[in-house]
Amino acid sequence: MAESVPVRCPACRREHLFAAPSYPCVCGAPVTPPLDRLADPAPVTHRTWDEDWVTVPCDTCGRADQWPHPELGCPCGVMLRIPVRGVRRPLRAEVVPGTGGPADLETEPEPEAAPHTPEPPPPGTAATTPGSPLIPDHLPLPRTTPTPRPVFQPVTIRTARDAVTAATLYLRWLGYRDIRRADQRPPTGIGLAARGMLAQVDPTVRPATLRDVECLWLTAMSESTGCVYFSLAGYADDARRRADALGIPLFVLDLTGTPQPVNTHADELLATGA
Numbered sequence: 553m554a555e556s557v558p559v560r561c562p563a564c565r566r567e568h569l570f571a572a573p574s575y576p577c578v579c580g581a582p583v584t585p586p587l588d589r590l591a592d593p594a595p596v597t598h599r600t601w602d603e604d605w606v607t608v609p610c611d612t613c614g615r616a617d618q619w620p621h622p623e624l625g626c627p628c629g630v631m632l633r634i635p636v637r638g639v640r641r642p643l644r645a646e647v648v649p650g651t652g653g654p655a656d657l658e659t660e661p662e663p664e665a666a667p668h669t670p671e672p673p674p675p676g677t678a679a680t681t682p683g684s685p686l687i688p689d690h691l692p693l694p695r696t697t698p699t700p701r702p703v704f705q706p707v708t709i710r711t712a713r714d715a716v717t718a719a720t721l722y723l724r725w726l727g728y729r730d731i732r733r734a735d736q737r738p739p740t741g742i743g744l745a746a747r748g749m750l751a752q753v754d755p756t757v758r759p760a761t762l763r764d765v766e767c768l769w770l771t772a773m774s775e776s777t778g779c780v781y782f783s784l785a786g787y788a789d790d791a792r793r794r795a796d797a798l799g800i801p802l803f804v805l806d807l808t809g810t811p812q813p814v815n816t817h818a819d820e821l822l823a824t825g826a
Contacts, residue, residue: 704722740752745777780802
């Protein structure tokens, strides 16, 4: 059970009892940001990615991922950011290239594999070269199916921030790493960027338009990356047709936080992952 801490609003001096929400790690264990009882909450005056997210390790598997910074809305209208202890903000410059983890997390290098030297064929056998009777010209791959993923653990969507969290968790579940706020802000919603993928999350109550889909595709083309769209209210008919023609996976976010594929490109992304 998550710990509860007393929180006093600095604006109206009203006291609250706050418990940090838990989020599902890819291993299935709940991850809860540890609250700092000694620090005072700070009013949220403006939002940036580095302040809205914190890097918290899982107590079960040790994996460090980014999670929303705990916040509390006071009835007086002030949004309070609750301090946490023992965690780091997910600064982009501090991510170790090629690892997807923060720079202050120690990682052991993988041992180099010894060079493989093929054994000579036994005496009296023919050389096993392509085209010979012993080996066909085409060798089947040893494994052609993707590695099974654990069951996706959704986060209930109540706010626009929850929609961004649900899309982030889904991209991470699909296998994308180093998820961050996109450098270019989309005309609608929030842009997310990961290795090889640009995502747009639209938490508004109107269906995504043809312009929204085309702008996402043009931005992805300029960055030579793939793209995916998450919408809370669905898509206009012409937007769906253009996404099908451009090869853009479309997902609808239901209120349980589970993205539902809308077109065949989304079905393919769900099946194959990153």
